[in-house]
Amino acid sequence: xxxxxxxxxxxxxxxxxxxxxxxxxxxxxxxxxxxxxxxxxxxxxxxxxxxxxxxxxxxxxxxxxxxxxxxxxxxxxxxxxxxxxxxxxxxxxxxxxxxxxxxxxxxxxxxxxxxxxxxxxxxxxxxxxxxxxxxxxxxxxxxxxxxxxxxxxxxxxxxxxxxxxxxxxxxxxxxxxxxxxxxxxxxxxxxxxxxxxxxxxxxxxxxxxxxxxxxxxxxxxxxxxxxxxxxxxxxxxxxxxxxxxxxxxxxxxxxxxxxxxxxxxxxxxxxxxxxxxxxxxxxxxxxxxxxx
Numbered sequence: 470x471x472x473x474x475x476x477x478x479x480x481x482x483x484x485x486x487x488x489x490x491x492x493x494x495x496x497x498x499x500x501x502x503x504x505x506x507x508x509x510x511x512x513x514x515x516x517x518x519x520x521x522x523x524x525x526x527x528x529x530x531x532x533x534x535x536x537x538x539x540x541x542x543x544x545x546x547x548x549x550x551x552x553x554x555x556x557x558x559x560x561x562x563x564x565x566x567x568x569x570x571x572x573x574x575x576x577x578x579x580x581x582x583x584x585x586x587x588x589x590x591x592x593x594x595x596x597x598x599x600x601x602x603x604x605x606x607x608x609x610x611x612x613x614x615x616x617x618x619x620x621x622x623x624x625x626x627x628x629x630x631x632x633x634x635x636x637x638x639x640x641x642x643x644x645x646x647x648x649x650x651x652x653x654x655x656x657x658x659x660x661x662x663x664x665x666x667x668x669x670x671x672x673x674x675x676x677x678x679x680x681x682x683x684x685x686x687x688x689x690x691x692x693x694x695x696x697x698x699x700x701x702x703x704x705x706x707x708x709x710x711x712x713x714x715x716x717x718x719x720x721x722x723x724x725x726x727x728x729x730x731x732x733x734x735x736x737x738x739x740x741x742x743x744x745x746x747x748x749x750x751x752x753x754x755x756x757x758x759x760x761x
Contacts, residue, residue, distance in 0.1 A: 582617045
C-alpha cells in the first residue's frame with residue numbers, strides 16, 4: 470500500500486512541476502480567440518508527454534532504492550554478495566558498459582535493472598530469487614538485467630512512452646476542439662463543456678491505445694534481454710531453466726515504476742495485451758527456437 474501511495478504522490482508531483490512549467494512558458498495558451506494554435510498545442514503536448522517520462526527516468530534509481538529499501542552490496546565482503554557483484558561485473562565487461570551499482574532487497578522472487586544512463590545503472594535481485602534458484606539460474610537472471618542496460622532499454626522505453634503521451638495529449642485536444650466548435654457549434658470565445666468532456670474521454674481512450682503500443686514494445690525488449698543473457702552465459706539452457714523456475718513462482722508486487730524492468734511478470738487473458746512481459750512459455754519457446 471505504501472508503494473502505491475508513493476507512486477501516486479510522485480506522479481502528482483511530476484504533473485504539478487510540468488503544469489507550472491507550461492504555465493510559465495505560456496504553452497498552455499493554445500486555445501485562442503482565433504481558434505486552436507496547433508504549434509503551441511504541439512509544444513504543450515511535447516512538454517507534458519516527454520517531460521513526465523524523462524523525469525520518471527531520471528529519478529528511477531533513487532526511487533528504486535527508496536521503494537524497495539535495497540542494500541547496495543558492491544563493497545560487501547559477504548561471500549554471496551561478492552559472487553553476485555562478480556557476476557554483474559563479468560557480464561558488464563562483456564557488454565561494454567561500466568559496472569552498475571548492485572543491490573539486494575527483501576521480497577518475492579524477482580530482479581530488476583534501472584537507471585537513466587547505461588554507465589550509471591543499478592541491478593538488483595530479491596532475497597526470494599536467491600533462495601529459490603540455483604546459482605546458474607541466478608546468473609542467467611542477472612545476465613538478463615545487464616542486457617536490459619546494455620540494450621538501452623530504459624531510455625528506449627522512455628522515448629516510446631514520451632511519443633505516445635505527446636500524441637495522446639495533442640489528439641485529444643484537437644478532437645475536443647472539433648467536437649466543441651464544429652459538432653456542438655459552441656460560438657463563445659472559450660472552450661465549452663463539449664471540449665472538456667471530449668478531451669477527458671479521448672485522454673482515456675487514446676491512453677489505452679498508447680498503453681497497448683508501449684506494452685508491445687516492452688515485450689519485444691524482454692525477448693532481446695533473454696537472448697542477451699544466453700550470450701553472456703555462452704549457452705541458452707541456463708536462461709531456459711531460470712524462466713521455467715520463474716514460471717512456477719509468485720513474483721509478488723513490485724513498485725509500479727519498476728514493474729516493466731523486472732524479470733518476472735504474470736500476464737493472462739486480455740490483460741496480457743497490456744503486460745510489459747510476455748508469457749513465460751513464449752519466452753522459453755523463443756529461446757529454444759533461437760538456439761536451434
